[in-house]
Amino acid sequence: MSDLDDVIPTGRRAVTRQKILEAAYTLFTAQGVNLVGVDTISARSGVAKMTLYHHFHAKENLVLAYLDLRAKRWTVGWLKAGVKTRGATPRARLLAIFDLLHEWFEDEGFEGCPFLRIICESDVGSPVHKATALKLGQIENFLGQLARSDNLPDPNGLASVWMMLMDGAIMSARAGRKDAALKAKQAAAVLLDAWGRKPAKSGSPAPVKRRAKAAPKRKPSR
Amino acid sequence: MSDLDDVIPTGRRAVTRQKILEAAYTLFTAQGVNLVGVDTISARSGVAKMTLYHHFHAKENLVLAYLDLRAKRWTVGWLKAGVKTRGATPRARLLAIFDLLHEWFEDEGFEGCPFLRIICESDVGSPVHKATALKLGQIENFLGQLARSDNLPDPNGLASVWMMLMDGAIMSARAGRKDAALKAKQAAAVLLDAWGRKPAKSGSPAPVKRRAKAAPKRKPSR
DNA sequence: GCATGATTATACCGATCTGTATAATATTCG
């Protein structure tokens, strides 16, 4: 628990590793982990491919390291930090999230969320999928903390809904709707205002009325 | 405008084309359009690869045809039709969407939404990306019709928010949260109830308070 | 029955992918 945990190592080996990871970060973020080959990362980083495989035995490990770095930079360094400077109260910070998203969507370099992309295209149950789901859970936990700090009822429920609005806005922006964050913020404000008035029976799982089977519709997928 | 438009042709050529499309539908839906090769579709359909390229000159055209078929079966045949049998009023149908999603998520064959997956992994501006965005827009238009039928204020605004909740729920379910649709329905009910009371200034774009720049945070992506 | 079009099987092209084998070179440190 020393405070020297994240001291940046300056050894030759560590520097090389960082060069690889830095190139992977840029490429994976812009083009996705599946479309970027190891040779491309080797060329961009200026590190020989053999050295790359010396550090990370397989591409999968490089992807896992990328996920950690992405969470450190995006979730912590950008989202959490940005929200703190834009809102004084937890409630204001919850809403400020969508202002951040809006600026992100307007950025020319916006290419969607790598976490969501990986969730879509990686096999369920694979190490990469599991690790990515954890990173998304980390974000949702942060939302839950904000909701709890504001004494909102069912903070975890609000967090999961907030997460869906965020992810939905990101998908919508990726599909071309650059105003998605603004629309999401409108709805979020309305929802937040109403959330206290309707505890929504946080414990009971909201009865899904099951019909007495009308027409046995064919399943849409698979 | 004859009502013989979707008569199923029985010619040899049309039957072969349908066999290809049927195999592509199953494979693309389960594994994604990028991971499924043309040889796999040829093998599964029992149609020679040369014949496949005789019908669809390139894989991209097969993907575009798949998108049309997916919209016909999922959006129209499953979502629209399912909602109609489960809700009498437009408002009930809007909420019933999440019951449908819940059943979908619980299906063992649930592999996420192909539309969202393609939006994530295809290049922005490519024909496939554009076509997929249109299919998502078709869904949002349907939501707007329901909202308008219920005399809700700013029906298009509600539709885009509804879409985000749906997409967010799908992403959450893909990440392992099988109860996503239930949580989304709770929030949707609260939101719908409050939507009328707060017209939310449908015209004005909800002022995004821009701060007097505190710390010039580095951009997170690219 | 025969010509025409549809389908088949097979082999191949060039490109890309992850990962490895090998041997030479560069750096660091006792």
Next chain:
DNA sequence: CGAATATTATACAGATCGGTATAATCATGC
């Protein structure tokens, strides 16, 4: 200096990808 470690360049293996060339076979309608 000399030895241990890190990095380099190159070539290659084995697989998969989208797409094509060729020539034979099948089915159908006049």
